[in-house]
Amino acid sequence: MKASLNFHPVVWTLLTGTIFTRAASSMALPFLALYLSSSQQVNPVLIGITIGLSPLSSTLGGFMGGYLSDRIGRKKVMLSAIALWSLVYCGFALADHIVLFMILNVLNGLCRSFFEPSSQAMMGDLTESRLRKRVFSLRYTAINVGAAVGPLLGVYIAGFSSSLPFLITGIMYFLYGIALLIMLNKFSTAQITPEKKLSLSETLTVVLRDRILLLFVIGGILVNFGYSQVDSTLPQYLQTSFQEGVVLFSRLISLNAIMVILLQYPLSVFSEKWPVMNTIMVGCTLFAVGFAGFGFATTPIWFIISMIIVTIGEIFVFPSTSVFIDMIAPEGRRGTYFGAAQFRSIGNFSGPVFGGWLLMETGGHWLFIIIGFIILSSLLFYSSGNKLFSKTKPVSD
Known part of the structure; x- marks a missing residue:
């Protein structure tokens, strides 16, 4: 060790x-x-x-x-x-x-x-x-x-x-x-420097033409769109729909933090032999199941179970996305690719807006079921990007 x-x-x-x-x-x-x-x-x-x-x-x-x-x-x-x-x-x-x-x-x-x-x-x-x-x-x-x-x-x-x-x-x-x-x-x-130093506009053109990165970023936007509901619509839903909903939300957040701290390292070691994209896809599936679980939950225990599923998905997804960016980045352009991946944050500030509208129009039950399907749809983009990547470079951990 x-x-x-x-x-x-x-x-x-x-x-x-x-x-x-x-x-x-x-x-x-x-x-x-x-x-x-x-x-x-x-x-x-x-x-x-x-x-x-x-x-x-x-x-x-x-x-x-x-x-x-x-x-x-x-x-x-x-x-x-x-x-x-x-x-x-x-x-x-x-x-x-x-x-x-x-x-x-x-x-x-x-x-x-x-x-x-x-x-x-x-x-x-x-x-x-x-x-x-x-x-x-x-x-x-x-x-x-x-x-x-x-x-x-x-x-x-x-x-x-x-x-x-x-x-x-x-x-x-x-x-x-x-x-x-x-x-x-x-x-x-x-650090390895690029063989040819490109201007900012030339670099942007190169990045935009990278379909693997583009598909990855779209998948990341969808995942972040869904995960942003934890801090935006979930507390609102619990507060208005359940007695002592604020207390329940604080317990769910504490549970999430404790689980990440305790399980991140052992689960990462456990999944190290998996292909990186498999880890991401397992995590996204758990995300989708957990968020849909919020929509069906009617008692605190079911919210806790759903949060456990979401947290395990989080542990698999987020570190692995950094690994995948590292894998697809050309030598000498690792920083550029990590920077371009920041466009996934579009989901972080669009998610709460759309999620708030869904909460008002459909209620929490349908909101979280829809969010589950949105997260699940990220698998289409991740898998498409991975197929393109596998044709150009062997996938390795």
Whole structure:
């Protein structure tokens, strides 16, 4: 086991930093809406727009961030992004006008969209192909550990000052940047560069012509469209349809986080011998069954069972999508492909809108059944993309 976890020191730095920075951002950003409402007296419409600007800018900026990481190097992009990210969070603590919060959240999304594809590409650069599924699974575990701890810390720290979580987050990102700078200077992180450096427009043309990537992104949009219901329509449905629905929702979210932390690594090891696309398809099927289960559930125990199924699907799907992007990316363009994959986030901000409309028009029963079929339809795109890929390159783990 020790040998199997013998990752590059920079990879371990990225994994460890992911826990601390996700914990930091999770103790601040989930409370941004409350902070704007209570401390800044901003109206709900403007709050909604402000919150939505981050995923929107992240989606649009992902391709640019990935392209730059291939063109000028992962190190420059990552360190620049995290330095600005630190300033952004400190800015949240000091801002006193809604326009400033909007600008800061746009920058927050851009920093994420520049840093995340570059860091994932670097993990791929520095890890043997046979271990990449495991390293991306550990990354996903790190994200969830941070996301589980962060809100608890946020509630406690905000008790001293509502702006303090943002300031502490800025400091933690700064420290993470310093640690990365030291490790990147100490250890070699050479990346394969493209044989021919293309302009941004030429690179975009190449990516758009890659049918495998396009089919993968469409499948990812459908999956993210469905998964976004967990944070949007599911709490609304439970609150209006069940006694103590809010309590039930909080228990479901806690169950999801605990299961991901406990099962991510063993399930990733268990599935390592499966072809990557098989793992994704099993996960999507479980997603579909679990979400449809929400529609049929009439008691808390059935919601719990459905959430267990959804969580196992999540554990299989999300890390494996990173592995698949790594597999299809041409040498020297790994960052660009991870950046282009950020277009899957279209599902994250379109899902809650369409899901809310479905909830009003059809009710929760049909909403979640329809969502299950939407997620299931992603298999058509994933399998088509995989068939094309198998014709050009042998599928390997």
